[in-house]
Amino acid sequence: MDARERYFWDLNGYLVVKAVLSQSEMDEANEIVDRHSNEIKVGGNTARNSKALKGTGRPVLPGILEFPKPDCDPFRKLLAHPALVSRLRVMCGPGFRLDHGPMFIVSVKGTAGHTMHGNGEPHRPHVSYNHQNGSPYVGGVTVAWQLTDCKPGYGGFACVPASHKSKYRTPDGVRTGDADMGVQTQPAVEAGDLLFFMDSAQAHGAWPWKLDTGRRSILLKYASRTSARSGVGKPVAVPEVYWDDHIVEDMSEEQRAVMWGPYSNHRGEIPFLDVTEQGEVRIENRNDRQRPNGQAAALSKQGGDLPKETMTWIEKNATTGT
Ligand SMILES: O=C(O)CCC(=O)C(=O)O
Structure with missing residues (x-):
């Protein structure tokens, strides 16, 4: 990560790195996705009470790291890609790890947007954005690999640049996009680009997908070594x-x-x-x-049943021995 990128990241809370994936890498991944398209699941209403962002449920393709070999390989390669490692080391410190995901978004025309969320209200010190002695730090960074273009106006990832430094609550109209004061932005990305954003500290979400052709973005959700955001x-x-x-x-x-x-x-x-x-x-x-x-x-509670997630985790790990 060079000084220009670091400046942009610190200022805006997101960063686009151009043309990281080659055409053949994208072709390979897209061909696998086409073959697994019957596994796509349509999720719930990410637009919540927003009029500006409304649309149909968000389709995602689960399980890409678990696809039978060799189909999982191109996706596993993304986890520790040099373009990602060199930047995450600076963004959330050495020892970063995948906290949850991947979330592979495969929006179709009319897929709803996602209301702005994630900029730490109320304050969450373990994941918030800090800067000290020349080093930036944020506890949660999502890295989104783009397999399709999201040019201006297409829809897809959107954010409120610089909101990771805001001292005030996100106004409701900004959160929903219904009265956003012009502060929301949809950063333009092209197929092959890599987008980093401060998932745990910046107001971010998505705009509805407008194109006849679909969106394909693979979101890997990293955390600093000491923050535990989700996952297990x-x-x-x-x-x-x-x-x-x-x-x-x-x-x-x-x-x-x-x-x-x-x-x-x-x-x-x-x-x-x-x-x-x-x-x-x-x-x-x-x-x-x-x-x-x-x-x-x-x-x-003491003496009570353990939470459902815990029981599922215990059952899974007891049978797999992990
Ligand atoms: O890229 C997108 O559609 C937004 C994803 C998002 O809001 C999130 O991962 O929290």
């Missing part, structure tokens, strides 16, 4: 799994609260501790702050 973070973070049943058995709720493993995208499910005016430690759930009666949210 959730099932593995539960105290009974992260430590072990016998260690946390009979612990108080407060003791269990410090035994959760790292997992940042928990949406208030993980108990936080606080100290009352009387000097007693108590459980505070972040969701409580938004609840009129301050009642604790249902947390995964």
